[in-house]
Amino acid sequence: MLKLYDHPLSPYSQKVKIALLEKGLECDILTPDAFGTGAAGGEFAAASPRGEVPTLIHDDVEIFDSTVILEYLEDVWPQPPLLPATPADRARVRILEDVMDTHYEAIIWGLAEIAHFGRAQGESAAAITRLAGEQIQQWNRWLGQQLGDRSWFNGESFGWGDLAVVPCVLNAANYGFAPQAGSNLEDWLRRAEQVPSVAAVMATAAENAFDSASIGLAAVRDALEAGLFKREYRDHRLEWMIKTAGLDIVSDGLDKGNVRFTAIFGD
Ligand SMILES: N[C@@H](CCC(=O)N[C@@H](CS)C(=O)NCC(=O)O)C(=O)O
Secondary structure, rough: EEEEEEEOHHHHHHHHHHHHHHOOOEEEEEOOOOOOOOOOOHHHHHHOOOOOOOOEEEEEEEEEEEHHHHHHHHHHHOOOOOOOHHHHHHHHHHHHHHHHHHHHHHHHHHHHHHHHOOOHHHHHHHHHHHHHHHHHHHHHHHHHHHHOOOOOOOOOOOHHHHHHHHHHHHHHHHHOOOOOOOHHHHHHHHHHHOHHHHHHHHHHHOOOOOOOOOOOOOHHHHHHHHHOEEEOOOHHHHHHHHOOOOHHHHHHHHHHEEEEEOOOOOO
């Protein structure tokens, strides 16, 4: 049996859920209790020592990290293949995935820290949001160059390269930073969002969007102020916040105890 610990708004989880649908795999999808508080426990915490979604449990196999999960799905259920056929194309889409996971996703996450978690206000929030938008436009130009005249990032058909890119580009568009009108990336996005697996996963995300979620925006901010959320500032996200005029946000979060770093694994 397959079980996925997920959050509908996580681009990493969205990648994995698109892959599960593409492979026609049935999977129980659960959001961990106390997710985002830094205090999640039980089966999820045992399987995911970083306390991160997505985390996959397949019988007695426990896997965290979306890339490792995608590789496991491809190893165990090779049909239909999601990676392209040639080593060169496989390397190309793995680079795309790494860039999306480490550079682009950090920007989406940073926008959520500002827009939903209220980490900055007024002029400071506007400046960080403007910088984020400029960065997204630059990454979108790079993505357009990588796509070139292909129909799909993966090659001739939708696959790993596309499911790695589409969650971040769509999330950025939802923050008002869509691909440039008339660009090859915009054309690709229109095609990609009609792929049934993508449409289904992004519809679930829309149902759970911060502004339509049962917990309202004010409640999210109050919970953050009270230290009930401890948002994970790991690796590329920490770098992004510091280089995008957010050093004060990091130190304020450390003072208030609503920012966390990864614990060392083990008891
Ligand atoms: N490298 C990991 C990153 C996963 C990750 O950062 N997930 C976020 C959600 S988007 C998370 O679970 N954060 C934990 C938290 O905020 O407490 C992957 O590819 O799965």
